[in-house]
Amino acid sequence: MSAEAGGQAAIELTGVAVSFGAGQQIYRAVADVDLTVAPGEFVAIVGPTGCGKSTLLNVAAGLQAPSAGHAHVRGRAVSGIVAEAGYLFQADALMPWKTALANVAVALEVKGASKREAEERALAWLARVGLKTYVHRYPHQLSGGQKKRVALAQVLIRDPAILLMDEPFGPLDAQTRTLMGDLLLALWQADRKAVLFVTHDLDEAIALSDRVVVMSAGPSSHIIAEHRIDLPRPREIGDIRLDPRFHAFQSAIWRDLKAEVMRAYGDEFAGLKV
Amino acid sequence: MSRTRLLTWQISLGLAMLLIWHAVSTWPILGDVKQIKFFFSTPTDVIARIWRFFATGMIWKHLWITLVETLLAFCIGSLAGIVIGFWLARQPRVAAVLDPYVKMANALPRVVLAPIFMLWFGLDIWSKVALGVTLVFFIVFFNVYQGVKEVSPVILSNARMLGMNERQLFRHVYWPSALSWMFSSLHTSVGFALVGAVVGEYLGSAAGLGYVIHEAESTFDMTGVVAGMVVLSAFVILIDWMVTLVENRLLAWRPQAGDRTS
Numbered sequence: 001m002s003a004e005a006g007g008q009a010a011i012e013l014t015g016v017a018v019s020f021g022a023g024q025q026i027y028r029a030v031a032d033v034d035l036t037v038a039p040g041e042f043v044a045i046v047g048p049t050g051c052g053k054s055t056l057l058n059v060a061a062g063l064q065a066p067s068a069g070h071a072h073v074r075g076r077a078v079s080g081i082v083a084e085a086g087y088l089f090q091a092d093a094l095m096p097w098k099t100a101l102a103n104v105a106v107a108l109e110v111k112g113a114s115k116r117e118a119e120e121r122a123l124a125w126l127a128r129v130g131l132k133t134y135v136h137r138y139p140h141q142l143s144g145g146q147k148k149r150v151a152l153a154q155v156l157i158r159d160p161a162i163l164l165m166d167e168p169f170g171p172l173d174a175q176t177r178t179l180m181g182d183l184l185l186a187l188w189q190a191d192r193k194a195v196l197f198v199t200h201d202l203d204e205a206i207a208l209s210d211r212v213v214v215m216s217a218g219p220s221s222h223i224i225a226e227h228r229i230d231l232p233r234p235r236e237i238g239d240i241r242l243d244p245r246f247h248a249f250q251s252a253i254w255r256d257l258k259a260e261v262m263r264a265y266g267d268e269f270a271g272l273k274v
Numbered sequence: 275m276s277r278t279r280l281l282t283w284q285i286s287l288g289l290a291m292l293l294i295w296h297a298v299s300t301w302p303i304l305g306d307v308k309q310i311k312f313f314f315s316t317p318t319d320v321i322a323r324i325w326r327f328f329a330t331g332m333i334w335k336h337l338w339i340t341l342v343e344t345l346l347a348f349c350i351g352s353l354a355g356i357v358i359g360f361w362l363a364r365q366p367r368v369a370a371v372l373d374p375y376v377k378m379a380n381a382l383p384r385v386v387l388a389p390i391f392m393l394w395f396g397l398d399i400w401s402k403v404a405l406g407v408t409l410v411f412f413i414v415f416f417n418v419y420q421g422v423k424e425v426s427p428v429i430l431s432n433a434r435m436l437g438m439n440e441r442q443l444f445r446h447v448y449w450p451s452a453l454s455w456m457f458s459s460l461h462t463s464v465g466f467a468l469v470g471a472v473v474g475e476y477l478g479s480a481a482g483l484g485y486v487i488h489e490a491e492s493t494f495d496m497t498g499v500v501a502g503m504v505v506l507s508a509f510v511i512l513i514d515w516m517v518t519l520v521e522n523r524l525l526a527w528r529p530q531a532g533d534r535t536s
Contacts, residue, residue, distance in 0.1 A: 063431055081434050093432035097450040097527045106446055107436045140529040151432075158436065 008075040010162050010194030011037040011060050015069035018055050029055045031220040033069070035213065037162070040192040044205035046257060047215030048264030053198040054090070057164045060196060061085050074161060086160030086193075088151055088168040094139045100126060100150045101135040107158050125153040129183065145176040149183070156187060163188075163195040169204070177201075181208055181237045189234050202257065206249045207237045214256045217264035225256040292317050315496040323501040333505060339482040340509070343399050343471035347406025348464055352456070354407070355414025360452065363422035380412045384470070388477045397478055406470025413463045414456055421455030422448050457525055464517050468510060483509065 017031040030052035037043045045053045058064035059071050062082040071078040073085060094103050104122035109115060126135050129149040139147055148168060155163070169177045181204060188195065199205050205212045206229055214225040229249060231240055240246055262269060275283075298304045299316040327333035362369040388405055395401040425447055433447050456463075475484025483506050490498025 061435060063434070081437075083437055085435065087432065087435040089428050089432055091426075091428040093428045095429060095433070095446065095450070097454060098446075099527075110436060110438050110442050110446075138527040140527070154436070 009036045010039045010074060011196055012072040016059055016066045016071060017068040018064060019067045028220045029218060032222050037194045037196055039194050042195045042209045043211045043213060044197045044199060044209035045213045045215060046199060046202055046205045048217045048261045049200060050264060051215045051218045051221040053215060054166050057166050057196060057198055061087050061164050084161040086155035086158060086163050088155050088165040090167040090170050092147060094147060094150055096139050099136050099138055100131060103150055104153045104157055107154050121157060125157045129153050144172050145180060148180060163193050165197045167199050178237050185235055202250060202253055206246060207240050212253055214253060217260045227253050315500050319497045320500045323497050324504060336482050336486050340471050343402045344467045346403045347470050348410055348467040351407040351410025352414045355411045356418050359415045359418030360422060363419045384408050385473060388474055392478050402471045402474030405474040406467040409466035409470045410463045413459050413466060417455040417459045418452040421452035425451045457521055460517050460521055461514060464513060
């Protein structure tokens, strides 16, 4: 992995805490999070539901100001929207009144590209994600997986320096998710941006990333473990799942994660032998 | 039900009603034919009167006046509703201060304003336009306000992450969202523009469909009243149909009922 000149981290969170509300109602979502993503590194964050994984992404993106600590992206302190970050949201974020083509092209138009140039490059990107014949469809005419691919093209066409992904394939079915993972890896392999990828799916985290970060259950959730995934690249998700070391990672990480998941659910599962 | 069968039923129902009307106004089934003619007129008389409206060309002028009033009321009311709706949606404090007054103004039955508008704007078209504007404005205003307020936060965050500044957010996110809300009430607001025009004409004017009907009423000319009403409903249906055409063009991105994703 080639470190960039200067060797500074792509994303650096130091002592980050985020609280919501005020006074008696205050909710401490995350506390004391130190996390560094090296240039070109693919880091996955796993943790129980509601542990503030997405909050960390929002801090890195500049959508959410931390109540304590600092965030730096490529050496610069984050204040306001980070222009060099691309953010793939979990929920539908496409503009429903624009076609697939217009949704992708607008990402360049706002940067000052001419309409014609933006559309030309958007067409090329939509072809790269396999949607050549769907460019004139509106979001409501596309399937969940197709919408995600449009969103991916919309993010990547701006050539962001870092990628933030918030359970992007969460709403998709298992097969589509595998295909989307492969597509993401293939695109990522081409220029290796630094990625921070939030997921609740352990297999997805191991198959995609260089490093898996495990977070504790909220409130005041923090990082409890890190696992370096040194499986060979380029990877193919279907194949890598069969690697015996994949299962070793799976059980190692699940050992860390299980207690937190149980904690997140309270005593819902207490009486059951899980 | 198939399309042709539905149409057959619809036409039969209309013909049956006309036939009943014709029968009771021709033969003494329900009482004195003369009285029934006075109170209800007869279908043949009405058709003949409508024919005369168009044959002599006298109706065109009135249709034109009503159309102009409707369009002006719609355009001015929509424009004001869009501008003020946007402004208040982006200025929550101002909106909070104005809230009770907006509600009060909207609660007022508009008919009571008609005499005031006549006093202010005279008996020609502008008093009718003003009446229509007070109706259209609130529909468009509430929809635009809602449209701007209820933009999905994810779409907004995504647009911000794509690097949009306030102006670009307006153009690519707030504006289309507000427009879609406004167009969803297009039928209602055009309808109300027409109501404003006709009611205004009815209460005092020298031209327009409302005037035609009112003139006939004041001389107990039931044939003229019914003929005017028929022309008015046909006119409303025509305008409504044109609105549907516009809507289909502008809201192509919207999922239609029963439209399945592939």
